[in-house]
Amino acid sequence: MELEAAKERIKTLRKEIEYHNHQYYDLDTSSIADNEYDALMRELVHLEGEFPDLLTPDSPSQRIGGVPSEGFEKVRHDTPMLSLANAYNLEDLREFDKRIRGIVGNSVHYVCELKIDGLAVSLKYQDGLLIRGATRGDGEVGEDITSNIRTIRNVPLKLNEGVSIEARGEAYMPRQSFERLNRVREEQGQDLFANPRNAAAGSLRQLDPKIAAERGLAVFVYSLADMGWYSVDSHSEALDWMSSLGLSVNKERGEFDNIDDVMAYIESWSEKRHDLPYATDGMVIKVNQLAQQQELGFTVKSPRWAIAYKYAAEQAETTLNEIRLSIGRTGAVTPTAYFDAVQLAGTTVSRASLHNEDIIHERDIRVGDRIVVQKAGDIIPEVVRSLPEYRSGEEEPFRMPDECPTCGEPIQRLPDEAVWRCVNPRCPSLIQEGLIHFVSRDAMNIDGLGEQWILQLLHHDLVRDAADLYHLTHEQLLGLERMGEKSAGNLVEAIAASKNNSLEKLLFGLGIRLVGAKAAKTLAASFQTLDALQQASLEELTSIRDIGPKMAESIVKYFANSGAQKLVQRLRIAGLNMEYLGGADGAVTADGAAVDSEVLRRFVERKFVLTGSLEFIDRKKASEWIEQLGGTTTGSVSKNTDVLVAGEKAGSKLSKAKKLIENGDKPTLEIWNEQEFIQNLQAAGIDTGH
Structure with a gap:
């Protein structure tokens, strides 16, 4: 390539990579797959190596991560938090091993650790007490996220010894938490997190620690800053010591004295990693002895004694046979792709959510297409792109219907949303999903009344809305398939017990669009009774902290709906409590009475x-x-x-x-x-x- 052409290509690559860096690190989202991003970076590094005069300090190849968010106080790291150089194939690992041995000799011991797909964090302890949690940021300056770190249950607030240390690690979102979070976001018409890393980053960088607390995050620590200060001679000793202090260290690691065994270990985890309860996208290989690490030193952005091997994104080609529509509890109409089954990340996959109409059109996905599918973060199946070069001309472009596929009523799309919705309150799909939500743990928490029983109750026409649940009899329940005498009695008791729940449980259970469990608690504490909330104006609602204009408008619209008014009245007649009770999760006076809302607002x-x-x-x-x-x-x-x-x-x-x-x-x-x-x-x- 000629110099001028290289200069233009490098300029284009830097601009594109910086755009994706901003999306990934600062907005906690991603518009391209990891392997596509890695290809851009590899091309840039290659061109800068071929034309070294074009390498500049501000090139994204010289950067470590994102920039600190303006929403948090800045933290300057005592020791820079560097990133790792990447290896994309086994030959890269051999080159790494060759460089290491060329400097420190042939007596080298490696430690291999799973590369967790999360957000790098620093945990600083003073005299055994956690005093600060921070993000990596740009490596020199990060964000103070102490209040969010303190909500993570496996991060000890006090160590087993009164030592002063700074541990570095990875905050991550377990697979189960990730799937649950995306289900809720999809139901509420919110953008989905592309992978667990984005979900963890988005959770830790919330200004409200309660959001982080609700999302089930965890941390694995993997190193100590300035390990030379501590009484350890090797990285493996440091891991064992941190574990003895009460810090969570991933037990899945291997130690080897040659690169062939390292590569065999990496290969052994290629499939096993899919069975882990967390996402891992590679393996980190580190020189074990600290004296050798010190001899090897650092580059501007990474240690010379460590490298990260990244597993290739597992993708498969298949044929898209059908796009079906489903209706969620908020009326969201979600298209799902059904395709010929393929093996991905250790499981058989035959369908994937397409999320909304815009994504289908942006990716030009048509029924009958050959498509490329993968698992986002090795968890959620997704359609990456279509392969138009295989088209015969018989493929069908997708068009969102005008009517709900369940009830036949017109569907609507608001100007500022990507989601189409069925707004018919009597739609069978809305009723079914709404009932499942109403009885769920965070809502009315009716123990024993799961999805299968809800489906049977609807099938036998025993319920048509949530109020009907409170009129079910022991005899009616005995008519359900596999419902015994004892189970029927327990279920009647559980339904009756739920009448005594505090107001926030009922509010969340009603399924008012945009009102999650946290907002329901805020509303209940602020208005104290459902009557007061029903009569609240937009101005009164938006005056409450964290209740924005869209949520306020949704609440006003809900209670103005005649169907919602009838449901609330029927629930009232059934004997449900409609007042805020406080309790263990709220505030009550010594004699058990609810606290005045003005006091609680303090x-x-x-x-x-x-x-x-x-x-x-x-x-x-x-x-x-x-x-x-x-x-x-x-x-x-x-x-x-x-x-x-x-x-x-x-x-x-x-x-x-x-x-x-x-x-x-x-x-x-x-x-x-x-x-x-x-x-x-x-x-x-x-x-x-x-």
């Missing part, structure tokens, strides 16, 4: 910082009470802080809070002394003992 969805010495309250207990009342605690004052609790000898944090107020950067920030804090806790129903 805590719900608000971010607290505790500073100085508290004389009458243990700081840990104070944080627990704040969280019990629906708030969160963070370690630093910022524009996101709502309340600073200032004890004796409050220093820089108090000064910063006052400055934010005085400069108008956060005029609503409140500063409470310890006595005010105790009074507000007691008003919210907390027995502080004072």
Whole structure:
């Protein structure tokens, strides 16, 4: 290639790669498959190697990751968090081994660890206590995500020893959590996460820690920053020590003294990895001895003593036979591709969601096409693209019908949405999915009333909406297939018990579009009764924190619907509680009465910082009470802080809070002394003992 042509191609590649970097690292989404991105990067690295005068420091080949988000405070890493060089085939691994042995000699020991598909994080402990969690960011500066990291259950807040360390690891979303999250997002008409990595990143970079807490994240640690400071001589010793401290270390690893055994180990996991409860897209190979790591050193962006082997994305060609439509509980009409069965990631796959009409047209997918399918993140089947070169001319372009495939009523698409919806409240599909949702754990939690029983109840015409559930008799249930005397009795009792649920359970169960479990809790706590919520205006709704205009409009429309009004009235007559009760997940006074909404608003969805010495309250207990009342605690004052609790000898944090107020950067920030804090806790129903 001539110099000018190379210059233009490098310019094009850099622009395209930076665009995808922005999508991937900063927006937590992806518009191309990993292998396509890797091909672009390989081409860029190759051209820059061939024309070294064209290599510049700002090239994406020299970058480590994304840029820190503006929504979080910045964290400068004491030791840079570098990325790893990649190997895409076994020959790359042999070259890596050759370079290593050429520097340190033939006595080399390797450790192989599964490469987890997640987000790199840093966990900093001081005297055994977790004081900071951070993202990698650009390697030098990351984001302070301490409040989100603290919600991850397998991250210890206190180590087994009172040591001061910084552990690096990967935050990831288990397969089960990923599938559940995407199901909910699809039902609500939201964009789906492309893979578990994007889902984990999107969850950890939420400004509201409760969102991260709801998504079932986990962390595997894989190294210590500045390992030379600790009493370990090898990487494997460091992993064992971190495990003894209580940190979660992946037990799946191998140790070898030659590259052939390393490659055999990698091959052995090629299929087994699909059975793991988390996604892994490769294997990381590291020189074990720390002295050899130090001798090998680093490049600008990665250690010379480690490399990441990436498994090729497993794809298959097949024939698309049909596109079927299904209706979710919110009325979303979802197209699904049905194709000749293929083997992918260890399972037989014959269908994949196409999500919406726009995706089908963007990828030019037609019934009868030869198509390429894969599993996104080795989990969710997806149609990657069509293969138009195989077309015979008989393939049929997809067209969304005008009518619901279940009830025949017209379907609608709002201007700002990609999803078509059936809006007929009597649509059998909406009724079925709505009932399944109504009885689910996060809604009315009717134990024993699963999907199969709902289908039978509908088949026998025993229920037509949620209110009918509360009129079912023992005798009617005995008429269902495989329903015994004891099971029928237990189910009647479970249905009756659900009448006593707090208002937020009912609100979520009603399936109001855009109202999830978290929003239902906020609404219930704010309005206290369903009557008050039904009468709320758009202005009243949007004045509540985290209730945006779209959700508010959805709530108003729902309660203005005559069908919804009749359902609520029938549920009321059936004896369902329609008041907020608080309880373990909410706030109640000492005698069990619900807390006044104005008092509760002092805590719900608000971010607290505790500073100085508290004389009458243990700081840990104070944080627990704040969280019990629906708030969160963070370690630093910022524009996101709502309340600073200032004890004796409050220093820089108090000064910063006052400055934010005085400069108008956060005029609503409140500063409470310890006595005010105790009074507000007691008003919210907390027995502080004072």
